[in-house]
Amino acid sequence: MTRLDATKRLTAQLDKEPVIASLGHPAYDLFAAGDRPENFYTWGSMGLASSMGLGLAMARPDLRVFVLDGDGSLLMNLGSLATIGWTRAENLVLIVWDNGEYGTTGGQDTATRHGADLEAVARAMGMTTAVTVRTAAEFHAAVARAKSTPGPWTIVAKVEESVPTVKPPLDYVMIKQRFMAAIGTRDA
């Protein structure tokens, strides 16, 4: 299962749920899988996708919030898992594309290729609903459970790197404004 395949499978399972994508390849593949106003493509702030997802999940308990992170990005902000574990945001679904490499920067190894276990970290931080999936069928089943049962969910999806060919829009304010409109946020 490549990351792009998995991303397409995910979006096929979604309705109007917001999705916040980490910068680089996770965001590129989310755009390639089909642009939708409920997608928030970050263009920087490596490591903060899960934090932003937590903030949105706390602000909008009526929504199920999906985050697409990378293994390298999550390793940069493991403290986020502790905060998510503490706050018990039941409506947060953190999907970690774990390809064992820094795909956006040229394929350097991440620590997950050398033994780091992100599912175990998530569990240790208080997320009992954490799974690792390796096949399309397992991923589909995990997303279905995460959509319908309380989290916070961590789905570590072992994927192969796929080289993106398209990128999301560079108009950051437009991305934000249409996202907020799509999820029904009144101007704060």
Add this chain to the structure above:
Amino acid sequence: MASTSARATAWASAVCAGVHAAGSRHVVYVPDNPLSHVLRALRDDYPDITTTIATREEEAFGIAAGLFVGGVRPTVMLQSSGLGNSINALTSLLVPFKIPVLIVISMRGDAGEWNAAQVPMGRAVRPILESIGVPHVTAESPETTAESVRCVGDNAFETRLPAACLLPRRLTVPGA
């Protein structure tokens, strides 16, 4: 004793009043000693304000960004030393996406500082904020602090940019 204590922390109550008046109802923070007075006053007097502790200041700004797109006006409170941990979040998320946050910074490294490890960042806070396009004001006295914090919040939420109110040690640790 009670009145002495109340006087000593009048500035902290004023910070809370300013946050509340700016319409912010969620404070994400990494604590320090002066901020403990603010957090205690929030807990005691502002039950409608939610607080979340982050493990690191950069994370706090990420959480704040999510709160804002979800319709909540966020405040981030941190010590000046933590601004160094926050710069990438400010420059590559909040500023380019125009996501506003009311930032309250408890200053170290200014007049009265005893710890040399706090001095370089304390000196750098204002130039850093100016160079990354984050406006700032400094609260001068307990009597004006609520208004200073509220104005910074209004500025942030109206202009859609993070803005900071600095709390100097002469305010938070008088006599230090």
